[in-house]
Amino acid sequence: MTRATRIDRTPAGRLPGYSRHLGWTLMAVLALMGFAGGGSGQEVAPPDNPEATEAIGKIRSPFCPGLMLEICPTAQAEALRDSIQAMAETGLAADSVVELVVAQYGEEYRAYPKRSGAGLVAWIVPPLALVLGLGAVILVLRHLREPESQTVHEGLSDQDEERIREAMAAMEEDV
Known part of the structure; x- marks a missing residue:
């Protein structure tokens, strides 16, 4: 019977030394490579035909939720852009191309109402x-700028003025 060679491990079960730091370093490098590469590595080439460019600019992508068709990096979006380019090259106007795409995929992919x-x-x-x-x-x-209207005493009738004088005289007697 042969015994398997035993690797000395630290109490936490990790290999001694630099392996933990190496793992974190590798993950950081891979993450940075992913961000620097732009994700999928595909670049979206603009179409040559101005009608196709206009039509693509008026359509939201059915393949990338929340993105316009002109910046969606998927292969399906690339195929749709190519088919729009082909339709525009046959002489279709941009609005006609948009209507055809919307008829195929649905009204929700129209970028502008x-x-x-x-x-x-x-x-x-x-x-x-x-x-x-x-x-x-x-x-x-x-309304907030207008000064508050002040009550004008000129509009009192003679009877009201007499009652006010009597009330004021009564108040002075009580004091």
Whole structure:
């Protein structure tokens, strides 16, 4: 029977010396390489056709949630950009290309709302709310700037003045 060679270990079960520091150093170097490399290593090349560039700029990526199609680094996004480039090269206008992509993937991938129908509300309501809010702020500030109206005693009738004099005389007698 042969016995396995035993490696001396520290009480915590680690190899003695530098191995723990080496592990942390390697993890730090790998993390920095990942950040410096930009993640996937793919670069997005801009399309040559201006219609394709315009169309790609109007579409959100179906493959990268929250990103525009023009900066999504996935292979599927690259394929979609290539197909948009091909459509633009056949002579389709940018808006037509956008409509085709939206018809295929869904309205939620349109980066900007339409300027007609329900999309028109999205173009009108925010500026209108801004103007109305600004008007409300101006009215409130004007109201706060106005001096408080002081009561004018000139409008008292003769009877009211007489009653006030009698009340004041009665107060002076009590004092």
